[in-house]
Amino acid sequence: xxERTRRNGELESLExxxxxxxxxxxxxxxxxxxxxxxxxTTIGGFPLKRVYTALDVADTPLEEVGLPGxxxxxxxxxxxxxxxxHWTMRQIAGFGxxxxxxxxxxxxxEQGQTGISTDFDMPTLMGYDSDHPMSExxxxxxxxxxxxxADMEALYDGIDLEKISVSxxxxxxxxxxxxxxxAMAKKRGFDLNKLSGTIxxxxxxxxxxxxxxxxxxxxxxxxxxDCITYCAENMKRYNxxxxxxxxxxEAGSSSLQEVAFTMASTITYLDEVTKTGLDIDAFAPRxxxxxxxxxxxxxxxxxxxxxxxxYAKIIKxxxxxxxxxxxxxxxxxxxxxxxxxxxxxxxxIVRTGLQALSAVLGGAQSLHTxxxxxxxxxxxxxxxxxxxxxxxxxxxxxxxxxxxxxLGGSYYVESLTNEYEKKIFEILxxxxxxxxxxxxxxxxxxxxxxxxxxYETALRKQxxxxxxxxxxxxxxxxxxxxxxxxPYDPETATKQLARLNxxxxxxxxxxxxxxxxxxxxxxxxxxVNLIPVTIEMVEAGASMGDIVEAGRExxxxxxxxxxx
Amino acid sequence: MADxxxxxxxxxxxxxxxxxHDRGVKVVARALRDAxxxxxxxxxxxxxxxxxxxxxxxxxxxLGISLLSGxxxxxxxxxxxxxxxxxxxxIILLGGGVMPDEDVTELKAMGVQGVLLQDTPPNAIIETIxxxxxERGAR
Numbered sequence: 001x002x003e004r005t006r007r008n009g010e011l012e013s014l015e016x017x018x019x020x021x022x023x024x025x026x027x028x029x030x031x032x033x034x035x036x037x038x039x040x041t042t043i044g045g046f047p048l049k050r051v052y053t054a055l056d057v058a059d060t061p062l063e064e065v066g067l068p069g070x071x072x073x074x075x076x077x078x079x080x081x082x083x084x085x086h087w088t089m090r091q092i093a094g095f096g097x098x099x100x101x102x103x104x105x106x107x108x109x110e111q112g113q114t115g116i117s118t119d120f121d122m123p124t125l126m127g128y129d130s131d132h133p134m135s136e137x138x139x140x141x142x143x144x145x146x147x148x149x150a151d152m153e154a155l156y157d158g159i160d161l162e163k164i165s166v167s168x169x170x171x172x173x174x175x176x177x178x179x180x181x182x183a184m185a186k187k188r189g190f191d192l193n194k195l196s197g198t199i200x201x202x203x204x205x206x207x208x209x210x211x212x213x214x215x216x217x218x219x220x221x222x223x224x225x226d227c228i229t230y231c232a233e234n235m236k237r238y239n240x241x242x243x244x245x246x247x248x249x250e251a252g253s254s255s256l257q258e259v260a261f262t263m264a265s266t267i268t269y270l271d272e273v274t275k276t277g278l279d280i281d282a283f284a285p286r287x288x289x290x291x292x293x294x295x296x297x298x299x300x301x302x303x304x305x306x307x308x309x310x311y312a313k314i315i316k317x318x319x320x321x322x323x324x325x326x327x328x329x330x331x332x333x334x335x336x337x338x339x340x341x342x343x344x345x346x347x348x349i350v351r352t353g354l355q356a357l358s359a360v361l362g363g364a365q366s367l368h369t370x371x372x373x374x375x376x377x378x379x380x381x382x383x384x385x386x387x388x389x390x391x392x393x394x395x396x397x398x399x400x401x402x403x404x405x406x407l408g409g410s411y412y413v414e415s416l417t418n419e420y421e422k423k424i425f426e427i428l429x430x431x432x433x434x435x436x437x438x439x440x441x442x443x444x445x446x447x448x449x450x451x452x453x454x455y456e457t458a459l460r461k462q463x464x465x466x467x468x469x470x471x472x473x474x475x476x477x478x479x480x481x482x483x484x485x486x487p488y489d490p491e492t493a494t495k496q497l498a499r500l501n502x503x504x505x506x507x508x509x510x511x512x513x514x515x516x517x518x519x520x521x522x523x524x525x526x527x528v529n530l531i532p533v534t535i536e537m538v539e540a541g542a543s544m545g546d547i548v549e550a551g552r553e554x555x556x557x558x559x560x561x562x563x564x
Numbered sequence: 565m566a567d568x569x570x571x572x573x574x575x576x577x578x579x580x581x582x583x584x585h586d587r588g589v590k591v592v593a594r595a596l597r598d599a600x601x602x603x604x605x606x607x608x609x610x611x612x613x614x615x616x617x618x619x620x621x622x623x624x625x626x627l628g629i630s631l632l633s634g635x636x637x638x639x640x641x642x643x644x645x646x647x648x649x650x651x652x653x654x655i656i657l658l659g660g661g662v663m664p665d666e667d668v669t670e671l672k673a674m675g676v677q678g679v680l681l682q683d684t685p686p687n688a689i690i691e692t693i694x695x696x697x698x699e700r701g702a703r
Contacts, residue, residue: 122582137638211584462685562607564590
């Protein structure tokens with residue numbers, strides 16, 4: 001009897017057993033006690049079976065599961081994964097002026113954090129100077145204020161940037177922040193090719209979800225392209241983009257939409273960059289990704305495994321990459337802020353811990369765990385310490401990091417991974433057929449899907465169909481949080497403006513003006529890379545607002561037609 | 565429930581400042597619309613003055629402002645000032661989003677008639693609006 005015939009015989013006999021079991025044991029049990037629900041689904045709506053068996057993965061070729069660090073990378077991007085070193089523990093921080101945030105960075109490093117992640121305030125993210133009327137009340141509130149190179153220098157002062165990787169979460173004005181980072185690093189004598197880190201610079205998901213934008217879509221995508229091509233030439237270890245599903249999910253999408261829409265954006269960036277003539281293998285190894293780890297434990301793990309496989313196939317089959325390093329998707333992960341509750345806020349520690357575990361079992365390269373108090377305000381030092389300790393417990397005490405992809409081969413996880421892959425490709429085909437990502441953003445297609453799922457989620461929480469402990473289940477009527485939240489220093493704006501005004505007073509205005517004119521001319525010419533002139537502008541004391549305004553004169557602004 | 569012959573309640577939902585978090589505001593806008601109200605959504609990045617004047621021009625019963633940026637203590641006083649200047653006493657001002665409890669107390673003292681924070685179920689928001697409009701009476 002051949003191996004294959006024997007295997008088919010086993011599967012047939014399993015199928016028979018399964019039918020018998022449903023008719024006998026299961027039926028008898030259900031009659032005595034019905035199951036909790038008629039239909040079980042993932043949070044994202046994937047229907048779930050009672051149990052998964054070898055039958056569910058019988059059609060999956062073993063090479064689709066494969067091995068870690070080998071195409072199609074289902075089991076992880078690297079051959080040794082956390083046995084080599086743990087994921088980067090990267091708690092985001094940002095508030096007040098640069099010195100305030102620098103102090104928090106130093107605290108987190110002292111506590112064992114292994115990467116830095118920077119949150120900027122809304123004016124910085126949107127490209128307004130701290131003294132612009134739109135900035136009132138927002139300077140240094142939800143992140144750190146950065147107007148000029150002088151702020152950048154204070155922000156990372158005393159931190160060895162060749163030793164620790166630095167992530168900067170910023171989008172429409174990201175290219176200016178990148179220029180400031182480069183100018184600062186040069187001034188401190190660092191080798192640009194030794195700097196590692198990430199600038200988010202993923203503008204497409206802004207129009208879809210996070211809604212931080214300045215310019216219309218096309219020039220904004222061109223700026224992202226410039227970041228990618230500049231870094232491919234000059235910063236070999238730096239990730240010039242962090243293509244993000246996190247914000248799509250937080251804006252209300254399902255986990256499936258999160259990864260599918262992120263791949264749709266990715267295809268647009270890949271098209272833009274390869275159009276310049278740059279070979280896919282010259283830049284794809286430095287593309288990085290960012291996803292959420294949400295509440296549905298196994299769905300999230302399947303999502304991470306599936307998106308790695310989908311990405312590998314896109315890069316290899318659609319773009320003809322040769323280098324396996326181009327095909328491996330590496331991602332940062334953050335626990336889901338939208339799942340944090342104000343009632344009984346301490347239980348957020350447990351939520352975050354379980355979500356973080358799914359990120360680790362899903363093979364994340366870098367992780368941020370949310371603070372228990374983030375449904376109130378930005379986190380306190382204590383909340384961040386507990387969040388970091390959560391990661392350290394997973395890494396050091398549980399031993400889950402000792403075997404790679406420990407859920408590989410689970411009938412359920414493999415089956416859900418397959419389902420995910422299939423659905424992601426279906427969505428990508430639909431995007432292609434309908435005319436591509438940019439056209440569909442303009443038509444509000446992604447936005448509509450996201451707000452639909454957000455609305456359905458709100459209704460499911462209201463009905464209790466989606467349980468939220470402390471909110472629609474196990475409500476504690478006596479819950480009166482005695483919580484100390486992160487204070488906002490009312491002097492922040494005054495301190496920030498003092499430095500901005502000093503820079504303005506000290507700079508050579510004529511020189512800056514001529515650089516701004518050069519920038520405007522180059523902005524009009526799509527073939528020029530805007531990073532070099534931007535570096536020169538920030539070195540000459542240009543503020544974020546100066547540069548953004550000059551760009552507005554050339555490109556105009558983006559106007560959304562909101563859908564709800 | 566709303567009587568079908570009655571004029572529907574007119575609501576303006578607004579986002580002010582640089583805050584781009586629009587998940588909540590859109591969920592609420594849709595829930596109110598599904599409940600039979602007339603809903604206008606301003607879109608993002610409006611100024612307090614723009615929104616207050618638009619609410620007066622549109623003659624809304626309710627102005628709901630969603631803020632997750634922490635700038636509520638700067639923004640609400642400005643909206644209230646313009647509403648007062650316009651003598652728009654009939655407009656019920658509501659807030660929503662993420663705000664510390666002590667700020668909520670202060671906002672209510674200032675004249676914000678209700679603050680509906682994250683995780684408030686859509687039905688509770690509909691009910692609050694129907695009650696407040698009924699209490700205010702016809703204009």
